[in-house]
Every structure is written in C-alpha cells, then in structure tokens.
Amino acid sequence: MKTVATVAALRQSRSSWVGDTVAFVPTMGNLHEGHLTLVDRARQEADRVIASIFVNPTQFGPSEDFASYPRTLEADLEKLASRGCDLTFVPAQEELYPRGIDAFTTVDVPAVGTGLCDASRPGHFRGVASVVTRLLNAVSPDIAVFGQKDYQQLKTMERMVAELLLPVSLVAAPIAREPSGLAMSSRNGYLSDAQKQQAGTLYRTLKQIRDDLVEGDQSWSEQREVARSQLRQAGLEPEYLELRHPQTLELPTPGHAEAWVLLAAVRLGGTRLIDNLVLPTPVNVR
Numbered sequence: 001m002k003t004v005a006t007v008a009a010l011r012q013s014r015s016s017w018v019g020d021t022v023a024f025v026p027t028m029g030n031l032h033e034g035h036l037t038l039v040d041r042a043r044q045e046a047d048r049v050i051a052s053i054f055v056n057p058t059q060f061g062p063s064e065d066f067a068s069y070p071r072t073l074e075a076d077l078e079k080l081a082s083r084g085c086d087l088t089f090v091p092a093q094e095e096l097y098p099r100g101i102d103a104f105t106t107v108d109v110p111a112v113g114t115g116l117c118d119a120s121r122p123g124h125f126r127g128v129a130s131v132v133t134r135l136l137n138a139v140s141p142d143i144a145v146f147g148q149k150d151y152q153q154l155k156t157m158e159r160m161v162a163e164l165l166l167p168v169s170l171v172a173a174p175i176a177r178e179p180s181g182l183a184m185s186s187r188n189g190y191l192s193d194a195q196k197q198q199a200g201t202l203y204r205t206l207k208q209i210r211d212d213l214v215e216g217d218q219s220w221s222e223q224r225e226v227a228r229s230q231l232r233q234a235g236l237e238p239e240y241l242e243l244r245h246p247q248t249l250e251l252p253t254p255g256h257a258e259a260w261v262l263l264a265a266v267r268l269g270g271t272r273l274i275d276n277l278v279l280p281t282p283v284n285v286r
C-alpha cells in the first residue's frame with residue numbers, strides 16, 4: 001500500500017489506474033474493526049480502494065476532544081494494508097486548509113432533521129461537509145463508503161452530494177458491533193471494559209423499542225419514557241432518543257406508516273455514544 005501526503009501525489013497515483021473504478025473511505029484514523037469493514041465494502045465495490053486519515057479540526061467543538069483524539073498512524077496504516085487498501089492519503093492540515101481554520105471555505109448543508117447531533121454539536125456538520133468536499137475533490141472516487149453508525153452524518157453527506165451534483169455514489173455500510181452490542185466507535189477507547197458492557201444497554205434498549213413498535217404494543221411517547229428511564233438505570237444519560245423518517249430525519253407523521261429509524265445519543269461518564277436502528281417494516285406510530 002502506498003501512502004501520500006499531498007493532493008498532487010494522490011492525483012498522480014490515482015491517474016495511473018486507467019480504467020479502474022475507485023472506492024474511497026474517509027476516516028479520522030484510530031481505526032477499529034468497524035472502519036475496516038468499510039474498507040472491505042469498498043473492496044467489494046471497486047477495483048481500487050483509497051482511504052484517508054485526517055483528524056479534521058473544523059468538525060470538533062471548542063470543548064471537544066480534538067487535541068486528545070488518538071493519533072495511531074503506524075497501526076492504522078498496517079490495518080489498512082492488511083485489508084487490501086491500495087492508497088492512503090494522510091494530509092497535513094495545511095494541505096486541506098491552506099489559510100488556516102479561522103477563515104476557510106465552508107460547505108453548509110441545511111440541517112437534515114432538526115436537532116439530534118446538530119443540537120449538541122453546533123457547526124459539526126459544517127466541518128464534516130467542508131472536509132469531505134475537499135477530500136472527494138482530491139480523490140475523485142466513483143464510490144465513497146460511509147458508516148451507518150453516524151446516521152445524521154450519512155444523510156447529510158447524501159444531501160450534499162445530491163444538491164452539489166458531486167459525481168460520486170455513496171454506499172452506506174452497516175454498523176459493526178462489539179459482542180455486547182455496543183456500536184464500534186473510536187471513542188469506545190475512552191471506556192473501561194466494565195463501561196463497554198454497560199454501554200451494550202443502549203443497543204438492547206433500541207432493539208426492545210423496535211420490537212414493541214413493530215408489535216404495536218405501546219405508543220411511542222410511552223415507550224420513549226420507559227426507555228429513557230431504563231437507560232438512566234443502566235448509568236447512561238440520554239441526550240436524545242428519537243424516532244425519525246429514515247431519509248429526511250423529520251418527526252413521524254401520525255397516520256403515515258414508514259420504516260422509521262430510531263436514533264439515540266447517551267453519555268457514559270465523559271464519553272458520548274451514538275447508535276441507531278432502522279425498523280424492519282413500516283409502522284404507523286401512535
């Protein structure tokens with residue numbers, strides 16, 4: 001696997017693959033099995049795979065963990081190579097933000113769905129959209145793979161690509177989970193083993209809500225209250241627990257059956273965890 005740090009070197013390598021299709025996996029490094037399943041998916045989708053590793057400063061809020069975000073470049077490159085990645089782009093900040101990050105060209109996608117992660121992380125999706133646009137323009141992939149774990153991010157990227165007419169197809173890869181059910185995330189590294197077990201309650205709670213909604217046992221508002229108190233009892237402080245339209249992330253319309261998506265964010269100690277679950281069948285929510 002080749003590693004390049006500049007857009008010029010990236011484009012030069014890519015241009016030698018005449019006629020090959022290219023799939024791209026953007027990451028912030030500190031790779032875990034979840035990221036590697038995105039690389040596997042990219043491998044299935046195209047002849048060549050490019051990954052990027054860049055801890056994007058513009059998507060972190062002032063009180064978030066940009067400075068302490070784990071940088072594990074050597075291990076990340078080994079993992080990518082072992083899964084058949086052809087080329088990894090590891091730009092320095094100046095490569096993507098040549099004039100710094102106080103005033104940079106932004107891409108602002110109007111919020112997809114009100115609230116959710118956008119409420120507690122103002123400016124986050126502007127940072128994500130701004131960096132992903134730069135990365136897509138640098139890589140020019142046929143396909144880009146995003147994890148379904150960051151569901152609002154995925155929908156924001158889909159809207160951005162559609163509205164800016166970016167010539168790339170997005171592929172959504174399913175959530176990879178720990179044996180406890182905990183969705184894999186770089187931030188799980190902040191959790192102790194005991195907390196990782198505890199955090200499995202989030203997925204169990206989402207599955208319980210899904211089953212109850214599909215069976216039509218309870219109204220959504222009743223269920224949400226029960227689920228929020230279950231999460232609290234397990235030591236998980238809910239930030240949001242929402243049922244939304246799977247594409248627009250708008251609130252459910254009474255009388256309209258849809259395969260809604262359940263979305264949650266909780267705090268466990270100092271760590272924020274997100275997860276989601278798409279209902280298997282359309283449900284008319286009471």
Ligand code: PAF
Nearest residue numbers: 026027028056128131150
């Ligand atoms: O999902 C991530 O890891 C990041 O938000 C991304 C897409 C790599 C942009 O920095």
